Amino acid sequence: WFSNDQGIDLPDNLKPAVVEAMAPYNEQIAGLSEQVGTVFPRQTMKDASGASMMDPKTQVTKIHGTSVLDASTHTFEENLVQSLIREYPDENGAALTNVALNTFVNQSGKVGLAAADASREAGNSPNTALSAAVAMVGPKQVEQARTVTTALVELFKKSGLEDPADVGFDFSAQLEAADASLFLTDYSGRCNVAMLAAIEARGAKSVFIDFLKALEQKGGGKLSCSVLVAAITTHLAWKALMRKRLSVTTVSNLPWHFRVFSTLIGSAASADKQERHTFCGVANKELMSSWSFTETAHLALLGNRPNEEALYAFSVLLGLIITNGPGTISAQGAKGAVSADGPEVPERIQVNKGYIG
Template identity: 45%
Template sequence: MGQQAGVDIFGANGLGVADAWNRVRIGGALGGDAPGDTLRPGSIAIFSNSGGFSTTIAQYLRMSGWGTTTVISSGKDVYIHYAAPEFAFALANDARSKAAVLYCEPGGYYELDATFTKPIVACVVGRWKSKLTRAVGHAGAMAGGEDDALAKERWFMDKLGVDGIFTPEAPKFSTKGALVTNIAHIPAALTAVMRANATMPDFEPEGSLALKPWFGSDAGIALPPQLALPVVQALSPYDGQVAAVNRQIGCIPPRQPMKDASGASQMDAQTQVSSLHGVSMLQAATQAFESLVKLALLHELGDENDRRLVATALAAHVNLHGTPELAAAQASRDAGNAPNAVLAAAAAIVGPRRQQGAREAAKLMIDRFAAAKLKNAQDEAFDIASVDIEGCESLTRATPDERAQAMLAGLQARGANSVFVRWLASLPGYPTGDAVLAAITTTLAWAPLSAKRVSRMAVESLPWWMQLFGTLIGASADASRHEPGRFCGFDDTELLGQRSLAEIAFAALLGVQPADDDLFAFQTLVGLLLTNGPGAISAQGAKGAVSADGPENPERVQLNKALIGFLTHTGYTHGGNGYEGIAFLNEQFRDVGLADPSNPHHGIDLQALAARSVERYARYKAERKNAGSLDIAKLPGVNHPVFKDKPVNLDPREVFIRELCEQRGDYNAFHAYYRCLVQALFDAGVSRNVYCVNVDAVIAALLLKMLWQPIRRGDFAEHELETAAFTIFLYPRMLGCAAEIDDHMNRGRNMDTRTPASQCRFVA
């Protein structure tokens, strides 16, 4: 119809046509918002299957001194209306156009049928599509066949009389034209072809295609010259915006609804292994407690110096003797509450006013050291005299602060290094406890803050988190174990200057100092239990508390209240369920005379013990079925809803821990028993395949191994065993939920965790 009426039809899925000489464009946005700047009049016509690249090619040509005549975005369709043959005819009859550039994608034989009488540069793309089996991208960009990218390259090489592709390193061209496969090579190819035709560019080049970065950071890496690109000043008005961004301290994540979403944690649906800030829980199981604190709040594990700083900061807050936090926790404990309620009582006391001084100190230090252009917070050569001290009177006092002096002594004893602490100690007077805590936390955060990997708000909140973590670990121990200058058998000097967090938390949990094997088991548990993704009930409670406070006004979000949200969303099923596995193991081993579960020569026939357990369980199942009951209790720690359909099933988390223990030469009789148990279930016909030993069994085995000697001595009553199993879950999950709180506070929207009424059900 168009041909009969003498009408050219462009598209229908293209951006139309633009005429640079007559300053006219029809059908789309060729040339962008300022087409007069991009489409400068010249002698080159453009025919492109891509609308976006139509403008890009024109811009590239202008940089090299070539202007345009007519630019046509043909689109890419099986039934293309204005195709290459029509373009070739128009090009031959356009006195303004001396040459043309074609941008071609796979699909269609349009270019094969075109006869060009003027020089052309053909850019053929899409070799990768030959590996596909269906159409992608533009509608006609079909994969494979005789009209793929390689075929079109051959067409143009034949038409142009060249034997290869033009590149700056190997410029192959003729007076008829050149073939390129990279749009960045179009200007050089066109210039070479036109020079061969005794034709110079339309005007002086207006720039170059060299990369001109407005931002740059080598992250301290010595880059080769070809990668070490100089940063140039941006064009106005972007130069002012770039300067503002460079002055900005920390990142500012975009806000979005965060219901059932997280930028901190995720679970792999196939392996069931969760990760926190990119670190899997299996890797976390091999890391120190202090490293996991930094991971949760600053998104990285940190180094040895970081661990020293974290240990001192938290240890300074575990001894709660004479504090209202301890009084509240003990009152809750004496009332018979579960461990989560005990810790929540203490957390409620550590409110915003308790951390205000440290937060203000952190704000001041961030501003002063950013102005002094500090790069490395551990730089012993940094000139602290370059930091402005005017208005820093709030950081010091006239008389020594007991907690501040204890922290400074602890840092010195551990050999911790901090520019902030060194600067603080140089100020007139005595540093306050809040100022020392802020100096420690700002040192920890300086590298990720400077690299804009964490927000400023997250760093200003760090002192509060350290107070909360230390307080909750301390509150998990009975008030009788908090004494003036001593906590759980450690004096305060030892706490702040020597002991690791794992040792301190272990002593708070069990009241004894751990052996090396105990520490390994404890640390492994902490890593495994750090997070189970944002869908976990505990994480939902934490996120809901942030959402209710309103993260769009983050200064109103109370971190202690958010932690209470986490604590109220744990319980005897979610958190205390590790007790079921411990109780099961304790029952199986109660009368067999096991003295030391870490001794592989314990003398217990585990296979026979497992067989007896299976026999009792099979009898129990039969009795329940005969009674007509379908309510049959499952053996804790075996089978899994995901790892279940193979002849022999394995939970990859259990395999990882088992192999880790084997590498250490660390034996656990309870873990070994579970391996015998799943085989015995299959051998007795109770299971149709060999069940996996799941991660809950590993947790129970590790925990019972730590508790076995106190249980045998009678130091632990039944309810205390349950309390210990619950509390050891709360320690690491406290860190994981702190990560969710910080993430939601930085990213979330007010009340974004609520469920719309349309999705709620009424049950009569």
């Protein structure tokens, strides 16, 4: 009735054919096949975590099964993605991640940056100052991106798409069924053009990006950067979602997490170091097209682009502190901050409150 070979090429004698179950089980199985992603069970989360654990023998913390020692060999942006989707992105996914995170890192003119600067001037600690900026990344800031993510999942969930980097995939049916008003706006800025140019400059491929470009060509509006970020996060999560490692709610919230990441790094640099088109003296377009988010974080904190040696040391440091265990004060703070938002209605949980906690 069921088969899952995990993508392994098994010999025929180890791959029994799948047959239709007898009634009424066949109807129940058909209903299960309509479900995309997983549904996590309700459980007590005090001193517990669905992501991190402390190895009782080595006392080394793991996140989604990866020790922080191994995490330290990965880049900052790769560890951020792994913390959300439970697996590391490939080279193509990492390129898309860098475009998405660097697109919103410049906080010039944003009220969150003004709040962070005011908090710093008041003598507050760095995490308190950054919390002031994160408080401004509320649900309305990412409403369109979350809506687009949900719409993309609905459009492609039964399409047979396995690899979102397969640019030869035929999405004509999805293009015909799509409600253009969900994806296109009257947006006339340059950010979307710069973002698409950055994706091309990095040689990154995505079915979802190509789908949105085709939808724009049909007419009726323009793509915004928020919509493109939604496409990138859907791309990153797609394989894990199809294998039921993630819930649909998690996937729809990914653009929110990404916006918080960009805001945290962007607000670490004071307002006098940011202008509309430059961040710490580097053009936004250059950050989007050629800088890794690890390099951008180094620029925000230390004021320069790191050489290979400094970049390695910085990546190791960030990897080692990616998590400090499920029962820690910081973990309890994140859970406590959103405890009143759910859990009966997961969509009500405000992601930025968790980061503030």
